[in-house]
Amino acid sequence: MIPRRWWRRVPPRQHVGPLRMQFVITSMPVGGAETLLVNLLRRLDPAVVRPEVVCLKQPGPLGEVIADEFPVHSDLIRSKWDVGVLFRLARLMRRRQTDVVVTVGAGDKMFWGRLAAFLAGVPVIASALHSTGWPDGVGRLNRMLTPLTDAFIAVADSHGEFLHQFEGFPEAKVHVIRNGVDCERFRADETNRAEVRAELNVPSSAPLVGIVAALRSEKNHALLVRAAARLHERHPDLHWLVVGDGPEREGIENLARQLQVADRIHLLGTRHDTPRLLSALDVFTLCSLNEASPVSILEALACEVPVVASDVGSVGETVIENRTGHLFASEDLDAMVQAIGKLIDDQSGRQRLGKAGRDLVLQTGSLQSMVSGYQNLATSLYDRACAQGSRVLADSATSHGTGLNTITQR
Numbered sequence: 001m002i003p004r005r006w007w008r009r010v011p012p013r014q015h016v017g018p019l020r021m022q023f024v025i026t027s028m029p030v031g032g033a034e035t036l037l038v039n040l041l042r043r044l045d046p047a048v049v050r051p052e053v054v055c056l057k058q059p060g061p062l063g064e065v066i067a068d069e070f071p072v073h074s075d076l077i078r079s080k081w082d083v084g085v086l087f088r089l090a091r092l093m094r095r096r097q098t099d100v101v102v103t104v105g106a107g108d109k110m111f112w113g114r115l116a117a118f119l120a121g122v123p124v125i126a127s128a129l130h131s132t133g134w135p136d137g138v139g140r141l142n143r144m145l146t147p148l149t150d151a152f153i154a155v156a157d158s159h160g161e162f163l164h165q166f167e168g169f170p171e172a173k174v175h176v177i178r179n180g181v182d183c184e185r186f187r188a189d190e191t192n193r194a195e196v197r198a199e200l201n202v203p204s205s206a207p208l209v210g211i212v213a214a215l216r217s218e219k220n221h222a223l224l225v226r227a228a229a230r231l232h233e234r235h236p237d238l239h240w241l242v243v244g245d246g247p248e249r250e251g252i253e254n255l256a257r258q259l260q261v262a263d264r265i266h267l268l269g270t271r272h273d274t275p276r277l278l279s280a281l282d283v284f285t286l287c288s289l290n291e292a293s294p295v296s297i298l299e300a301l302a303c304e305v306p307v308v309a310s311d312v313g314s315v316g317e318t319v320i321e322n323r324t325g326h327l328f329a330s331e332d333l334d335a336m337v338q339a340i341g342k343l344i345d346d347q348s349g350r351q352r353l354g355k356a357g358r359d360l361v362l363q364t365g366s367l368q369s370m371v372s373g374y375q376n377l378a379t380s381l382y383d384r385a386c387a388q389g390s391r392v393l394a395d396s397a398t399s400h401g402t403g404l405n406t407i408t409q410r
Contacts (some may be wrong), residue, residue, distance in 0.1 A: 005300055008387040010384055010385045010388075012383075013379065013382060013383065013385065018048055019048065019049050019099040019378060019379065019382055020052065020097055020098050020099045021049045021050065021051050021098075021099065021100040021101075021378055022052045022054050022093065022096070022100070022101050022102070023037060023054065023103075024052065024054045024056070024101060024102070024104065024112075024113035025037070025053065025054070025055055025056070025103075025104040025105065026054050026056050026105070026107070026108065026109050027059065027060040027063065027074075028038060028055060028060035028061065028062035028063035028066075028072075028189050029060045029062065029063055029246075030060075030062055030214075030244070030245070030270040030271075031214045032130070032212075032213070032214075032294055032296055033105060033295075034060070035295065036130075036179060036370075037062075037333055038062055039180075039181075039182060039367055040074050040370065040374060041053070041066065041070055042069070043282065043367060043368065044371060044374070044375055045375060048375055049375055049378060051070055051098075052070060052073065052098075053071070053072045053073070054074075054076065054089070054110060054113070055072065055073065055075075055076070055093065056074075056076050056077040056085065056109055056112070057075065058074055058075070058138070059072050059074040061270065064350045073092055075115065076088045077108070077112070083113050084210070085116075086112055086116050086119070087111065087116075087358050089112060089116030089120075090116040090117075090119045090120040092118035093122055098120065099124065099382060100122070100123070100126070101117035101126070102127070102128055102374075102378075103127045103128065104128050104130070105128075105131075106131075106138050106139070106198070111141055111142050111145065113323040113350055114127065114145050114147060114148065114149055114349060115148075120220060123381075123382055123386070124149050124378060124381040124382050124385055125149050126150055126151040126152070126153060126377070126378075127151070127152050127153065129152065129154065129155075129159075129163065129292070129294050130179075130293075131313065138167050143167070143168060146168075146170070146173075147180055149175075150385075151175050152167075152174050153175055153176075153177050153374075154174055154175070154177070154292070155175045155176070155178060155179050155292045155293040155314065156178060156313075156317050157176055157314070158313070158314045158316075158317060159176070159293060159313065159314045160175075174273070175373075175377055177370055177373035177374060177377065178373070179293050179295050179298060179301050179365060180295065180298070180366050180367040180371070181295060181298045181299050181361065181366075181367055182367045183302050183358070183366060183367070186274075186278065186279075186299045186303050187275070187279070187302060187304075187315065188279055188354070188358070189275075189276070189279040189303075192276045192277075192280040193279075193280045195276075196208070196276065196280035197280065200239065200266050202239045203237060205237070206238070206239050207235065207238050207282045208238075208240075208241055208280060208281050208282055209239075209240050209241070209281065209283045209285055209344075210240070210241035210242070210285070210300075211241070211242055211243070211286060211287075211296075212244060212277075212280065212284075212296040212299070213243075213244050213286060213288065213294075214244045215246030215247065215248040215249045216246045216248060217248055217289075218246065218288060218290055219244075219286075219287070220259065220287045220289050221242065221248060221287070222251070222255055222337065223285070223331060223333060224240065224242070224265075224285065225252060225261065225265065226333055227285075227287075227333060227336050227337050228240050228265055229259035229261050230257070230333065230337045231340065231341055232261055233259065234263060234341060238264065238344065239264050239410055240264055240265045242265060242275060243269075243270075244269070244270065250268065252265075266307050274299065275303065278305060279304075279305070280302070282304045282305070282344065283305065283306060283307075283340055283343045283344065284296070284306070284308070284325075284342060284351070285308045286308075286310065286315070287309070287310050287331075287336060288309075288310055289310070289331070290312050290313060291314070292314040293314045293315070293318065294309075294315065297309060297318055297319060298318060298361050298365045299325055301318065301354070301357030301358060301360060302361045302365075303354075303358070304358045305350075305357070306324065306326075306343055306350050306354050306357060307319045307325035307326075307357065308326045308327075308340050308343065309326075309327060309328075310328060310329070310330045310331070310336075312330050315327070315362030318357075318360065318361075322353075323353065323358065323360075324356050324357035324360055325353055326339035327339075
């Protein structure tokens with residue numbers, strides 16, 4: 001067992017004021033986890049927590065957007081094998097007198113972020129994971145740091161079970177904080193249907209299927225292109241809206257041309273009007289190879305748009321078969337095509353599933369419940385570290401015959 005951060009005293013919260021909470025991430029492109037983090041930062045109570053963002057690489061588009069609102073630190077790692085990042089991170093955490101570190105996602109940031117926090121004597125160390133399997137597989141090196149980690153944050157009940165049973169994290173350290181969306185921003189709005197179709201230069205009556213996901217291989221956009229080709233003959237007026245950017249863009253464009261549906265698939269790149277775009281859809285789809293609890297699905301459901309998605313990770317907790325949408329087995333093109341086609345043909349069914357989807361998000365996936373979850377976890381773990389530190393100091397003082405120093409507010 002690795003010892004607690006005994007070299008740093010942990011004063012009570014009333015003596016230090018708001019906790020300084022750093023979120024360690026690779027970068028801040030426009031993606032699900034990154035957008036979720038921005039929403040979280042903006043809703044945390046500054047009287048309780050003062051958040052900061054630490055990007056190992058460049059800040060990215062979202063990092064630049066929030067730089068005027070929160071401290072954003074970046075460019076801390078120079079190459080994949082740059083061990084110096086450990087000491088740069090630790091110095092930053094000591095200088096900022098960090099109280100809580102939360103690494104976001106697996107990989108390098110999970111390893112270097114937690115190890116640096118331990119070396120810097122940060123009282124609370126946690127890891128938030130938003131997916132299962134590659135690219136968010138935890139790996140042997142990250143599992144080795146389990147003893148010095150106070151909490152592993154899952155985004156759904158089944159995701160929490162996965163972290164305990166598959167990744168091997170202690171059950172007592174796994175905490176489920178469900179992803180949440182702002183249901184005031186994401187809501188049905190009929191006026192957007194005509195506006196978005198006019199922007200895409202498609203008929204106002206054309207059915208529209210959409211996806212919001214970074215253009216990365218694990219999101220499996222190729223399956224969407226193949227579904228578009230299969231549905232084109234039966235629904236020649238069907239169009240597809242793709243929001244997001246990434247390294248797979250050229251491959252997606254080439255496949256769309258090859259299957260002769262390039263004029264039906266609209267790659268919009270990074271957009272900041274996602275609520276408007278989602279509320280214009282008839283069906284939302286996600287065909288990822290792995291997920292946990294995708295924020296984009298919650299956003300679509302909040303807009304009363306039914307979802308057709310691959311049955312991976314915890315997707316089945318929000319896409320409930322024939323209640324909020326339809327599920328298909330991973331990479332099952334036939335099932336995906338059938339489910340989307342069924343909804344395109346059934347307007348009343350779409351409306352029924354969409355309304356049930358919004359009701360589900362209001363009940364289980366609100367932004368405020370997610371914010372409260374992070375805030376309560378941070379303060380409770382800090383208070384526990386404070387109590388443990390007080391016992392250690394008291395035992396040391398008794399054995400050495402010395403008194404405790406008074407801690408003054410920062």
